Each structure stands twice: as structure tokens, then as C-alpha cells.
Amino acid sequence: MPRLAKHKYGYYVLPILHGDRFVGRIDPRMDRERGVLMIHALYAEPDGLATHVTARAAAKAIEELAEFLGAKDIEYDSGGSALANSNHFFLDSQ
Numbered sequence: 041m042p043r044l045a046k047h048k049y050g051y052y053v054l055p056i057l058h059g060d061r062f063v064g065r066i067d068p069r070m071d072r073e074r075g076v077l078m079i080h081a082l083y084a085e086p087d088g089l090a091t092h093v094t095a096r097a098a099a100k101a102i103e104e105l106a107e108f109l110g111a112k113d114i115e116y117d118s119g120g121s122a123l124a125n126s127n128h129f130f131l132d133s134q
Contacts (some may be wrong), residue, residue, distance in 0.1 A: 049083065056082075056101070058094050066102070070109045077102070077111035 049065055056064040067081040079102065106114050 050080070053081075053083075056098055058097050063094055064098070066098075068102075068105065070111060075110065075112040077106040077109060077114045079114065079116045081117065 050067050052069070053065045053067045055062055056066055062085055064085055065081075065083040066079060067083075069078045069080060070076075071078055082098075102114060
């Protein structure tokens, strides 16, 4: 499995955009059986504008994704805990 060593992020990581800027990546998973959107990890880009405004926008986007998927709740793993309190966006970046 040498190819896996080349992957820094998982296969299902999605981009986080704020306006026209690429500010980070998110690794979500929908647990349809429980109706929960699980956020496994968040990654900030080095020049990703880590501000309170960006944090609120990212948190809102995650809430909208959860609503779109029909999730009743959102759970954050340790990698996503910085965003769970949207005042601290990407404090644990890379």
C-alpha cells in the first residue's frame, strides 16, 4: 500500500471555501442509521484567513450540509473540536 503514504488527507475530504478563497478542508461522514453528520477532521490552509468571521461561515456551512443530508445532529471528533466552538476556527491546524 505505498500509495496511501502519499495521501495527506482522506479520500472523502471536501474543500472549505470562504468567498473565493480556499481556506481549509473537512472530512465529514454521514451516519444515516443514527441521523448524525460526523466531522472527523478539519484542516486549515496556511493562508486560509483563520478569523471569527471565517469560523462562523464554516460552522454555518456545516450546519447547512447537515440539513441537506437530513442529519438531526452534528458530532465532532477531536480533529473537528476546534470548529465545534465556532469562535476558534482551525486552532489545531495541521
